[in-house]
Structures are given as structure tokens and as C-alpha cells.
Amino acid sequence: MEEFIQHVINGLSLGSIYGLIALGYTMVFGILQLINFAHGEIYMLGAFIGMYSTMFLGLEDKPSIMSLLSVLFISMAGCALVGFTIERLAYRPLRRSPRINLLITAVGVSLFLQFSGQILFGSDPKFFPQIYQLDIEDFTFGELVIEPLQIIVLILSIALMIILQTVIFKTRLGRAMRAVSFNHDLASLMGIPTNRIISATFMIGSALAGAAGVLVGLTYPKIEPLMGTLPGLKAFVAAVLGGIGNVTGAVLGAFTLGLAEEFLVGYWIPNYRDALAFSILILILLFKPSGLLGVNRAEKV
Amino acid sequence: MRNLFLKSAALMTLASASAFAAEPIKIGEVGSMTGSEATFGISTHQGIELAIKEVNSAGGVHGRQLQVISLDDQGKPEEAATAVTRLISQDKVIALLGEVASSRSLAMGPIAQKNKIPMVTPSSTNPKVTEIGDYVFRVCFIDPFQGQVMAQFALDNLKYKKVAILRDVKNDYSVGLANFFTERFKQGGGEIVIDQSYSAGDIDFKAQLTAIRQKKPEAIFVPGYYTEVGLIARQAKNLGIKATLMGGDGWDSPKLTEIGGGAMDNAYFSNHYSSEDTSPQVQQFIEKYKKAYGSVPDGLAAMGYDAAMVLIDAMKRSPAALKTSDIRAQLAGTKDFQGVTGKITIDDKRNAVKSAVVLKVSKGTFKYETTIKPG
Numbered sequence: 001m002e003e004f005i006q007h008v009i010n011g012l013s014l015g016s017i018y019g020l021i022a023l024g025y026t027m028v029f030g031i032l033q034l035i036n037f038a039h040g041e042i043y044m045l046g047a048f049i050g051m052y053s054t055m056f057l058g059l060e061d062k063p064s065i066m067s068l069l070s071v072l073f074i075s076m077a078g079c080a081l082v083g084f085t086i087e088r089l090a091y092r093p094l095r096r097s098p099r100i101n102l103l104i105t106a107v108g109v110s111l112f113l114q115f116s117g118q119i120l121f122g123s124d125p126k127f128f129p130q131i132y133q134l135d136i137e138d139f140t141f142g143e144l145v146i147e148p149l150q151i152i153v154l155i156l157s158i159a160l161m162i163i164l165q166t167v168i169f170k171t172r173l174g175r176a177m178r179a180v181s182f183n184h185d186l187a188s189l190m191g192i193p194t195n196r197i198i199s200a201t202f203m204i205g206s207a208l209a210g211a212a213g214v215l216v217g218l219t220y221p222k223i224e225p226l227m228g229t230l231p232g233l234k235a236f237v238a239a240v241l242g243g244i245g246n247v248t249g250a251v252l253g254a255f256t257l258g259l260a261e262e263f264l265v266g267y268w269i270p271n272y273r274d275a276l277a278f279s280i281l282i283l284i285l286l287f288k289p290s291g292l293l294g295v296n297r298a299e300k301v
Numbered sequence: 302m303r304n305l306f307l308k309s310a311a312l313m314t315l316a317s318a319s320a321f322a323a324e325p326i327k328i329g330e331v332g333s334m335t336g337s338e339a340t341f342g343i344s345t346h347q348g349i350e351l352a353i354k355e356v357n358s359a360g361g362v363h364g365r366q367l368q369v370i371s372l373d374d375q376g377k378p379e380e381a382a383t384a385v386t387r388l389i390s391q392d393k394v395i396a397l398l399g400e401v402a403s404s405r406s407l408a409m410g411p412i413a414q415k416n417k418i419p420m421v422t423p424s425s426t427n428p429k430v431t432e433i434g435d436y437v438f439r440v441c442f443i444d445p446f447q448g449q450v451m452a453q454f455a456l457d458n459l460k461y462k463k464v465a466i467l468r469d470v471k472n473d474y475s476v477g478l479a480n481f482f483t484e485r486f487k488q489g490g491g492e493i494v495i496d497q498s499y500s501a502g503d504i505d506f507k508a509q510l511t512a513i514r515q516k517k518p519e520a521i522f523v524p525g526y527y528t529e530v531g532l533i534a535r536q537a538k539n540l541g542i543k544a545t546l547m548g549g550d551g552w553d554s555p556k557l558t559e560i561g562g563g564a565m566d567n568a569y570f571s572n573h574y575s576s577e578d579t580s581p582q583v584q585q586f587i588e589k590y591k592k593a594y595g596s597v598p599d600g601l602a603a604m605g606y607d608a609a610m611v612l613i614d615a616m617k618r619s620p621a622a623l624k625t626s627d628i629r630a631q632l633a634g635t636k637d638f639q640g641v642t643g644k645i646t647i648d649d650k651r652n653a654v655k656s657a658v659v660l661k662v663s664k665g666t667f668k669y670e671t672t673i674k675p676g
Contacts, residue, residue: 003515006540010507123375124339125528127559138541143514145541220504222532222560224337230502265508270498271470 002143007266008259013150013219015258016157020212021235022242022250023164024205030181030245031201033099037106038086040232041113042079042206046213047223048121049078051128060129068132068218072156075214076207083206084199092195110232117225125224128217153215160211161251164204168247177201181245234277241284243294252292325368326361326623328353328612329388329418331399331409336376337501337528340554341401341601345423346371347594348605349398355589356613363621367613370394378408385409389416395625396421396616398608401601402526403427403474410437419615419629423608424573424601426550427477431651436625438632438651440608440640441573442675444474444549448481450571450657450673451547455520456489458659458671459545459569463494465518467509467533469525470498478524478549494518499529506533510540520545527552531560538564545569553600558665565662573600574642575658575669586641600642607640611647614638 021043028036053074054060059067090109094102132149139146168174179187180197188194216231217223234257242253257277265273284291330349332342353367361367370392372384381400388394389412397413397420400406406425413420414434422430422437426444431437455461464486469475483493494516497509510533513521521537521544523530530552537546546568553572558565576587576597586606590598598606615631616623635647643655656674660667 003511006511007508010505010511014505118335123335125337125556125560127556130562138539140541143541145539147539216504220532221535222504222528227504262508266512270509271500273503274500 002141003266006144007262009144009146009150010266011259011262012255013153013258014262015238015255016154017212017216018231018235018238018258019161019251019254020157020208020215021231022239022254023161023247024209025236025239026242026244026247026250027177027201027205029239030247031177031198032091032102034091034102034106035236035244036091036202036205037103037232037236038109038113039205039209040228040230040235041110041117042082042086042228043209043213043216043231043235044117044223044225044228045082045113046075046079046210047128047217047227048117048213048225049210050075050214050217051126051223053078054129054131059131063131065132071131072211072214075210079210079213080203080207083202083209087199087202092198114226114229121225123225125222128221128223130218130221132218149219153219156211156215160208164208165247167204173197173200230274234274237277237281241280241291243291246291246293249291249293256292325366326616327392327394328367328369328609329385329392329394329397329399330369330371331374331381331384331388331397331405332371332401333376333405334371334373336374338376338402338526338554340527340556340599341424342373342376344554344599344601345399345401345605347590348423348598348602348607349609351590351593351602352606352609352613354593356610362613362616363623369398374400374405376402376405378405381405382408382412385412389413389418394418395623396612396628398423398605398612400425402472403430403477404472406430406437407433407473410434413437417625417629419612419625419632421608421612421632423604424550425474427474428652429473429477435633435651436629438647440611440645440647440653441550441604441642442655442657443652444478445481446675447549447571447657448478448483449485450659451522451549451569452482452485452489452491453673454569454571454659454671455486455522455547456491459520461491461519461545463492463516463518463520464547465494465513465516465521465544466496467506467513467521467523467525468496468498469501469529471501472525474549474551475524475526479522482522482524499525499533501526501529503529504532506536507540510537510542513544514540514542518544520547522547524549525551527554527557528560531557531562531565534561534564534568550600553667555596555599558662566664568662569659569670570662571657571673572660572667573655573657574603575660575667577669582639583641603641607642607645610640611635611638611645 024039050071176192176197238253238257239250242249334342357366374380374384401424403425406422410433414436420437422439424441428443468479548570550572552570618631619627638645645653656672659670661670
């Protein structure tokens with residue numbers, strides 16, 4: 001029983017990271033019908049910005065909640081900036097082009113970021129500074145161990161997701177984002193500055209990915225320039241699983257994927273961990289392409 | 302007239318002889334200077350470089366200087382194959398040093414064998430590497446022995462009877478070593494309570510470790526590379542696992558304790574050499590290396606140095622024309638060569654028969670625990 005609960009805890013931690021990244025995918029798709037393949041790399045940049053800012057501010061030897069929050073903030077801001085730049089330089093000029101052009105550009109940006117990362121940071125794995133240490137012991141219930149860090153990561157992720165939900169459903173910005181996602185031209189006719197809204201969407205999504213990068217760097221202290229590829233793809237699968245374009249769906253899909261991965265590896269065959277995500281993708285696209293929470297939107301011809 | 306002819310003939314011979322003497326001996330090196338196991342490639346490269354500089358300043362081999370052409374394979378077997386092809390066909394090397402990882406040596410070996418270029422791997426321990434052909438040699442022990450070493454250590458020194466295995470399923474070295482350990486451990490009356498696996502590049506091992514924790518082993522044998530082992534140690538500690546961690550020479554890197562931190566303490570692994578060895582040859586080597594590179598050499602650097610020296614020794618014993626078949630023959634005949642990592646004799650399977658040391662990780666350093674002799 002304890003083993004089961006341990007797996008549940010581990011799966012939820014994993015899922016919360018996927019969730020932060022998946023939100024960025026789903027928001028951008030909702031608003032632009034674009035799958036931003038470069039999103040995984042923004043997550044990677046978040047981890048590296050986190051590492052370098054810790055070093056720059058000299059925080060490696062001063063672990064505390066304040067250090068963590070400041071590094072998190074810097075990382076999120078940095079990634080928001082990167083997201084904004086990518087949208088402006090790579091995607092906006094292609095706004096009226098066929099979608100395939102945008103898709104290819106996204107892949108191009110992804111590769112560009114990966115290999116620039118290798119040149120700039122060096123392709124060997126780096127150790128992420130442990131800027132957070134709490135003197136609380138791990139919570140143990142018999143064999144079950146819950147690290148305080150896992151709880152902090154879970155709480156932070158959920159908090160960020162709730163903030164996002166609030167923004168989207170309870171603020172004017174959110175309403176504007178939803179309007180633009182329904183129809184660009186109509187929204188702009190209503191007086192909504194579509195370009196600005198789109199930039200804001202990118203920035204928010206990227207900030208969340210950046211946060212995920214820092215949290216992952218903290219939990220699994222090894223980071224390297226190619227670390228964003230696989231989690232990026234898995235987060236994309238999570239977003240599709242939940243219904244791409246649907247924010248709640250992304251979160252649901254992410255937790256589902258995290259738990260599924262954990263149970264597969266823990267109880268069955270560890271080797272198929274990565275294959276699971278892609279099998280789920282194929283199955284969902286075959287049987288319920290709109291995802292668990294997605295709604296089939298008919299296109300009027 | 303005859304005098305002039307004789308003099309000019311003599312001058313021409315002298316000129317061509319000196320031109321010939323000036324041409325350097327080209328040796329190719331393939332290593333992972335970047336990528337997940339970058340420290341393996343960099344350490345080995347530095348060890349090789351040190352050996353080459355030493356020999357060159359003493360006059361070189363057959364009056365010629367040695368030149369090493371190093372290519373980075375980024376830790377990928379496909380790149381290793383490309384690199385070795387380039388070294389043979391474009392740079393026309395007459396011998397090869399590399400690679401550290403068995404997976405990459407297995408990619409390089411067939412190409413070296415086909416082109417009859419002798420290849421000496423400093424640290425690949427999987428037995429399949431030298432089985433590729435008679436032009437592939439190694440100066441280290443092989444995994445059937447290394448697996449035995451840790452199994453024996455667990456049974457006799459630590460008195461463990463229940464061990465779990467956590468192997469890297471994408472890595473030939475890891476899979477092989479895990480199998481050899483299992484064989485010997487079971488032979489000695491031990492029990493493998495669970496056999497889990499991961500893939501190189503994974504960062505989350507909690508699922509596998511939770512399953513291992515259920516079985517309550519006294520130790521976990523993790524024959525992988527230092528990048529993942531560091532994370533595994535951390536996560537095992539966080540999950541409250543008290544079992545001792547054990548591993549092989551893939552752990553040998555300063556980054557192991559950087560990534561693993563305090564969770565690595567009191568773990569044991571088998572290796573080719575210990576920097577605490579008091580023999581004068583080892584200490585001299587450590588001094589030279591520290592002066593050149595500013596750090597204490599790890600096992601990879603020592604093996605790189607020895608591999609280069611063994612190759613050079615074989616070249617010295619070959620006729621000056623340095624035909625690759627002669628170099629190969631002399632390599633095969635290497636007997637009792639005194640290397641930094643011990644006495645190296647190449648047996649008829651082109652492997653080196655050597656002792657292994659067991660090191661204990663303690664507060665960021667590797668402390669010598671014991672030596673286990675072959676046979």
C-alpha cells in the first residue's frame with residue numbers, strides 16, 4: 001500500500017512539472033493554432049537562467065525560500081522575454097502564412113536554441129545549485145517518504161496554475177485572450193489589440209515553462225542544453241491528451257501522464273517509459289482527437 | 302665529375318633522409334570531450350597528451366615526433382564511427398587510441414580492423430570489444446573480471462547476501478557488467494532480489510527506486526555512468542533507502558560527487574587505479590599531471606597515459622618503417638610493461654590481465670579500500 005502511495009506522490013510531482021510546460025503549449029495553440037515546438041527549449045533556458053542568476057547573485061551558499069523565489073522570478077521574467085522575442089521575430093511575420101510554414105519555423109527555432117545552448121553553455125551536464133534547503137525532515141509514514149521539496153514543487157506548480165486560471169477567466173486580459181482564440185479578426189474589430197494579446201500569451205506561457213525549468217533543476221540537479229526535448233514532447237502529449245487549447249485539460253492531461261509513467265515504470269517495465277507518452281498520443285489521436293476535455297469544434301465552410 | 306655526382310647524391314640522400322625524419326608519426330584519438338560523459342574524454346585526452354609530450358621531448362620514436370589528432374565524438378557511437386573513418390582515410394593515422402566507452406569502441410573497432418589500423422582502447426571493459434578482431438587491443442581489465450570483483454567484495458568484505466541491480470539498459474558496458482556481477486554473486490550464494498533498469502539520459506529514477514526499496518536489499522549495484530549514478534544516489538537517499546551503493550569504473554569522475562553530493566558517501570566502486578597508491582611511479586605521474594593540468598588525475602587519465610605509452614613502446618620495438626602489421630605484432634607481444642595502473646601484459650585475447658582496486662566514496666574524494674587480484 002505504501003509503495004502505491006509513494007508512486008502516486010512521485011507521479012503527481014512529475015505531472016506538475018509536465019503541467020507547467022503543457023500550459024504554455026495549450027495556450028499558444030488555443031490562440032494561434034500553432035504547436036510551438038520551441039517551448040521545450042524555453043523550459044531548458046529557464047533552468048540555465050536559474051543556474052546563472054544564482055551564480056551571478058552569489059546565492060549558492062545562501063539557501064532559503066527568498067533565494068528560491070527570487071531566482072524563480074528572474075527565470076520567469078527571462079523566459080517571458082525570450083518568448084516575446086521568438087514570437088516577434090519568428091512567428092509574427094508568418095501570421096498570415098499557411099500553418100505548415102509556422103510549424104517548420106517552430107522546429108527551426110527549437111533546433112536553433114538547442115544548438116546555441118550547446119555552444120553557449122557547453123554540452124556537458126551542469127550541476128544546478130541547491131538554492132533551497134529546508135531543515136524539516138522528510139515526512140515518513142513507515143516506508144513512505146515525502147520530501148518537503150516535492151511538496152513545495154507541487155504547491156508552487158498548482159499555485160501558478162490557479163493564478164493562470166484566474167487570469168484567463170476572471171480578468172479583462174483573460175477575456176481578451178479567449179476572444180482572440182475564437183477569432184482574430186472579429187476580436188480586433190471589437191477593439192482588442194490582437195498583437196499585444198498574442199505577445200502576452202507567449203510571455204505567460206514561457207514564464208510558466210521557465211518556472212518549470214527552475215523547479216526541475218532544483219529537484220533533479222543535472223541540467224544540460226538538450227534537456228528540453230523529451231519533456232517538451234511529453235508535455236505536448238499531455239496537452240493533447242487533455243484537449244489542446246483547453247487549459248484545465250492541459251493540467252488534467254499532465255497529471256494523468258505523470259501518474260501513468262510512474263506506474264508503468266514502477267510496476268511493469270521501466271524501458272518503455274518514454275514510449276508510453278507517444279503511445280498515448282497515437283491512441284488519443286486515433287480514438288478521441290479532441291482530447292479528454294476537448295470539444296469538437298465544427299468548422300463552418 | 303664523379304666527385305660532384307657522389308657529393309650531390311650524398312646531399313640528396315641526406316636531404317630526403319632528414320625530410321623523412323621530420324615527418325611526424327600520426328596517431329588518431331577519438332574521445333567524448335563533450336556530451337554526458339565529457340570528463341571521460343577530457344581526462345583520457347590529457348593523459349594521452351602528457352605521455353606524448355614526455356616521449357617527444359625525449360626524442361620521439363625512431364627519431365620522429367609523435368602527433369596526436371584528436372576528434373570529439375560527442376558521446377555518440379555514430380560520431381565515433383565517423384571520426385575514426387575520417388582519421389584513417391583523411392588524416393592517414395597509423396594507430397588509434399580510443400574510445401573509453403565500450404559502446405563507442407564497438408562502433409569504432411570494425412572500421413579499424415577492416416583497415417588494419419591497430420587500435421588500443423584505454424578503458425573499454427566490455428569483452429566484445431577485443432573480439433572484433435586481431436587489430437583491437439585494450440590495456441585494462443575486462444568486465445567478466447570486474448563483475449567478479451564487486452560481487453566478491455560484496456560477499457566477502459561486506460558480507461551481503463541480498464543485492465538489487467539497477468542497470469542502464471541503453472549501455473553495453475552497464476548491461477554486461479550487471480550480468481557478470483549477477484553470475485558471480487549468485488555463484489557465491491547471494492540473492493539478486495530485483496533487477497531494475499533505466500535509460501541513459503533519464504533524470505527520474507524514483508519509480509525504479511521505490512520498487513527496489515520494497516525488496517529491502519542490503520546493497521544496490523549500479524553499473525552505470527557517473528551522470529546518472531549521482532542522481533540515483535540523491536533520489537535513493539531522499540526515498541530513505543539505506544542500502545549501500547556499489548558500482549564499476551563508470552563512476553570515476555569528479556562530477557560524481559558534484560552531482561550526487563553527500564548521498565554518494567559510503568558507496569563503493571571498482572576502478573583501475575587509486576591516486577593514493579604510494580608507489581613512486583604513480584606518485585611521479587600524479588605530480589607531472591598536476592603540474593600540467595592543475596588537478597589530481599582520475600583513472601581515465603591514468604589509463605589514457607598507459608595506453609599511449611604501451612602503443613609507443615610497441616612502436617619502438619617495431620622496425621623503423623612502422624608498418625601497421627608490425628605495430629600490431631609488437632602490441633600483441635607486450636609483456637610486463639610497467640604502467641601507472643600496474644603491470645600490463647597483453648594476453649592472447651588482446652586483453653590486459655590486471656588487478657582491480659575498490660574505492661570508497663568519502664566526503665567528495667575516493668579513498669582506497671582494497672585490491673582484488675585476478676584468478
